[in-house]
Amino acid sequence: WREQQEAIVADISEADGLKREKKMFKAEDQAVLLERLDAWLSDGQGLHAHIRRLTPGVFEKNRKQKGRLPQHGFWQELADWFEAADSLLRDFRRLLIDDVRAALAAHKRERGLVSYQDLLALLAQAVTDPRLAAAIRARYSAALIDEFQDTDPLQFRIFATLFGPESGVGGDGAAEAFPLYLVGDPKQAIYSFRGADIFTYLRARESAAGRYTLGTNRRSVPALVRAVNAVFTQHSNPFLFSDLRFPVVDAVPAAAALTPSAPPLHCWLLPAAGDKPLDKGRARELSVQCTVAEIVRLLQGAARGEVCIGEAPLRPGDIAVLVPRHADGRAVTGALAEAGVPAVIRSIDSVYATREASDLLAVLEAVAAPGREGAVKAALLTPLWGGTVESVHAAQENEAGWSALIGLLLAARERWQQQGFMPMWEQWQEEAGVLARVLAAPGGERRLTNLRHLATLMQQQADIDPVPERQLAWLREQLREAASTEDTQLRLESDAARVQVLTIHVSKGLEYPVVFCPFLWDGSLLHKSDSDRAEYRAGGESRLDLGSARFAQAKTRMATERLAEKLRVLYVALTRAKYRCYALWGRVKDSELAPFSWLLLGGATEGEPDADVLGSELKKKDYDAHVAALETLAAAVPEGVAWQALDDELPAVPAVTLPAPSSAPVLPPFSRRLARRWRVSSFTGLADSAHEQESPDHDNSAALAALGAVAELP
Secondary structure (H helix, E strand, O other): OOOOHHHHHHHHHOOOOEOOOOHHHOHHHHHHHHHHHHHHHHHOOOOOHHHHHOOHHHHHHOEOOOOOOOOOHHHHHHHHHHHHHHHHHHHHHHHHHHHHHHHHHHHHHHHOOOOHHHHHHHHHHHOOOHHHHHHHHHHOOOEEEOOHHHOOHHHHHHHHHHOOHHHOOOOOOOOOOOOEEEOOOHHHOOOHHHOOOHHHHHHHHHOOOOOOOOOEEOOOOHHHHHHHHHHHHOOOOOOOOOOOOOOOOEEOOOOOOEEOOOOOEEEEEOOOEOOEOEOHHHHHHHHHHHHHHHHHHHHHHHHOOOOEEOOEEOOHHHEEEEEOOHHHHHHHHHHHHHOOOOEEEEOOOEHHHOHHHHHHHHHHHHHHOOOOHHHHHHHHOOOOOOOOHHHHHHHHHOHHHHHHHHHHHHHHHHHHHHHOHHHHHHHHHHHHOHHHHHHHOOOHHHHHHHHHHHHHHHHHHHHHOOOHHHHHHHHHHHHHHOOOOOOOEOOOOOOOOOEEEEEHHHHOOOOEEEEEEOOOOOOOOOOHHHOOOEEEEEOOEEEEEOOOOOHHHHHHHHHHHHHHHHHHHHHHHHOOEEEEEEEEEOOEOOHHHOHHHHHHHOOOOOOOOOHHHHHHHHOOOOHHHHHHHHHHHHHHOOOOEEEEEOOOOOOOOOOOOOOOOOOOOOOOOOOOOOOOOEOOOOHHHHHHOOOOOOOOOHHHHHHHHHHOOOOEOO
16 A cells, blocks of 8 residues: 555546445545545544445445456455454454353352353253152143243253153153143244244244144134235235245124224235335334324324223323333334324333433432532433533523532431431432422423332432442443343333333233234334344244355344244234234335245245345335235235325324323222121230130220220221
8 A cells, every 4th residue: 555555546437337426435535545545544543334335246246337446456455454453353243252151150150150051951961860850840830821922942952851742751652742732823933032933933833742723713803804804815825934824713702892883903004205205204203103193193082082991081001102112112102192182102121221310310319429510410301300401501600509519419318327327319310309300301201100110229229338438330241231020021001091101011910902004114123233144043943144155144044034034023013013003014115025025026026035035126126016015905805904194294282181090099899798706815825725715804905994905906
């Protein structure tokens, strides 16, 4: 580079075969690339990722039909350097994983620590001992695993060793095996991120002596069941894996109905954006707006007595909005709040991952060290204290005011040290006006619930360790890990009847009268974190590819498996509703890999195509093809499916005032008979004989009577 820089720069600058209209090779952008290249090679500055564009492979992808590409040997040498660096990085990652795994095992051995996964591995090894296996079988002659689709390979290996076809014992091998029953629905295998493995289910199913299927849906109204049947039978291979089929099911008549009557599966089609797919941001905006508008319409009709389930008006708590990500849920709840509709997010996230947790930590850091000006300023700028940059600066300029603030923190620290965490926290909240400030902000109930939850967890830790400094260190650690357990899982901010907003994964196993699925156009499969790794299944084993020669194929396989799981997630979403389900779909960027697209547009695709092949085929489908697909679906089940094309501009959603739920306490009827025999007894007498009546204790009766105290025994 130093010897031939001018020639190298001239080579790319004079190459007339590059598409210069693209941003990366426009004159000004190319100049920036070359400056970064020179800064790296000449001055030792950091390597910018965009320098990789200056390689023959990228040149070839941006070739014009005519003209010369850059030909200097430097470009190939640069590509070779990147390839060698990638190889070195792959080896480093592999060695790092091996070293960390070995070091973690040694660390746990030294300290006597055992994780949940360790327990499973130890048990899997232990049950191979015939004596332990015989002891377990002597106590349990059969096993039944419910929700088997969520089982991982190691868990199943344990049960398959003890029960099932391979568990027969006896010298002649003819002894009867111990029964193993597996109950599950592979169409609902959606927890791969927890280790659940649908391939384990499919292999176990093949070895089963008998298979039985429930053929009747007892949740949804018959027309909705037929509509879902139609969605999943539009394609010959709806779940992408040929081993997983969709059985058409029947339904039972519903005891009630949602009125006014309408087809229970209502599909919305997002507007066209010319010849191009709709932008994701605009699609998300329209999806939220359309969903909120319909919820408002339904609840307004319910307030007038027009929208009812049986005789009862539809309530906010009868409605659920299922979203793929919590960020989408927050967008929905925010829009519902603006419209005056009460809503709540159901989440399994940790309270330590919330903004309130970091705000609490900032305040406690200031309480623990009032002399640290930076900590005090950080606390003042949290929503809990409600300060702004301007107000903090003004407070510092006011010597008396700043001294009073430091005095408040010093008093809080002393109270924390002498009385404990909760007395300090309650007093500080009152002095700082936290409750009113938090409740007045958007999502105030959610924020206040998180704060109270965090305070409870802090007090529990204070009961274990009363030293404030160690409590603070413990809180820092919790925020770093943000582990979601039964104790730390986000709590509902209200028991009142509210629209339920939750991820599809959380909704599994639940049922709601009316369900909205606003983001069925979302076809994202791979994320930034997947750029240098690929996890997939091959030959019954899980594999991790960190950049082998077949890395591109591995990533494609990972994307295909994720699409297959998203098809199962879609099945879960569409089967949560009892009376009505709203589905929103459209031609959006990357929507060709959305599960709904595969089901409605991919009917002509044969076999088990990989995600890249499937995407390239469905990407050709224009807006009219989406319209035709919905028309075909509605024609197949006219009593079950209706669809509507949305306009690009939706009317503004008016704020609604819903009737407040009755706050009168509901008292259960009291039907017990009260005992009327009164006497005084002692604990000793009761303990000696629960059945023998003890003589009254006359020595104490006068004193008890004077106190107006009597004991009533049944």
